[in-house]
Amino acid sequence: MSFYIPDYELEKIIEEDINPLDLTSQIMKLDRFNAKLAYKARHDMVLCCTEEAERICKILGLEVISYKRTGSYVKEGEVFFEAKGRADNVHLAWKSVLRLLEGYCGMATRTYEFVTLARKYNENINVVTTRKNLAGTKKPTIKAIVAGGAYPHRLGLSETILIFDEHLAFVDGDEELKYVLKEMKANALEKKIGIEVDNFETGIKYVKMGFDYIQLDKVDSKTVEKFVKAAKEITPNITIVAAGGITIQNIAEYAKTGVEVIVTSALYFGKAADIKTIIEKID
Template identity: 40%
Template sequence: MSVFFSDEAIARLIQEDVPYLDLTTYGLGIGKQLGEIEFSTRHPMTISATEEAARVLEYCGAKVHYQVESGTVCQEKQLILQASGTASALHSGWRVALNLMEYASGIASRTRVLVDTAKTVNQSVSIVTTRKCFPGTRALSIKAVLAGGGFFHRLGLSETVLIFNQHLIFLGGIVGLTERMNELRRQFQEQHICVEVDTPADAWMVAQAGVDLIQFDKIAISDLEPLVLKLKQQYPNLKLAVAGGITSENIKDYASTGVDILVTSSPYFGKPCDIAVKMRLLPNP
């Protein structure tokens, strides 16, 4: 599973933790001794960022011998990454590699729960995540979501036309938007026009205006199910998404409404996974 991380990005992660040297390893005089490091799961999880963790260790001078691929569903006490090198290399990369895998695997595991739960009632539904990840972690967060079987809603403001109420303030509301729809279609012939609504009335207005996707925000499930059915009957090519407060506790209910896309931020928030680390001394050649 490939999401681009430059060598400079990997180096910055290491430099944040080792700005000059590992003072403890240096002071103990053990830096040149050879050792091996192993990372393994303490509980079942969907693993992510093993590739970046391996690059961290390699950048520090270690040699990676084994790693599992991001997206692998791992059982308890399963080996996920193994490397060898000098004590200096292993200690320099240890914590950075561990943090990457624990946080990313937490996101991947929560995403996997959402995907598996939703698909028990709606096999065709897509689980996509928002841009609400912690600033500076988007690439890692997106990789983790993909590892968990989800997808991303949008990566940034430059790639999609998604109109919110905050935009409508400057357009004169839904009516003003519908008057601009033909102009938008001429301007953005390659992009889909997507609009978020919070009332059934607004949904019907933008559907009639010819939008490609309607995103419902915080509409009650009891109101959503009949609305989705009627909109799909009248506009079969219209895509429907729902956002706002979707979690593992309610995702099955939202998926059962028949929408195409469930938009959530919940995978980003929660405990990291717990990964064990063991080091052992190797004989010098």
């Protein structure tokens, strides 16, 4: 995967746990021994951030023996990461690596299950995630959802053009909006321009106005299906996006509607992966 998380962010993860001393290992004089560190899946999962786990281990003086890459699917009981080194350094790495792996393997697995279910009903559907990730976690979060088969909806405000009601508060009616849309298309020729709506009638009005895509927010699946058919009759190439309140419990309903894109924040939140740590004394 073409992805980069800078060392200083990994060092923050280490610092949160150590800062600056492992008192137990120091008093037990574990620097007299060598040890092996391994992580084993307690259930089937999609891996994420094993590359960053390798880098944390190296920062802490360990030699990484082997690991499976981000995006790999591993079975229950499978060892997917191994490192070795001085026992006190193994203990320094132990929880920092485990926290990273459990959180983001959990997110990657949740994403994989969501995308797989959506594509069971619509093999061409795109699943994308919102900007509502936990503050300060964007890079590993995006890595996790990509590992699971989804993509970010918008990495930031400069990436796409999407009009919300909060923007329309500064537009004086539909006639001015038509002018604004014309100006936006002239000044952003390579960009699609979308608008979010929360009902069928407003959405159809904006289809006729010439928007490139319509984002339906918190609209029930039956209305979404009706909207897709009506919008495509007017503009066959328009893209329809469904967003708001879409979870693993109702994704099947929305995938069946014919929308091209599902936007969700649900993949960010849920159970961590369950990963067993194995630490063994070696010669």
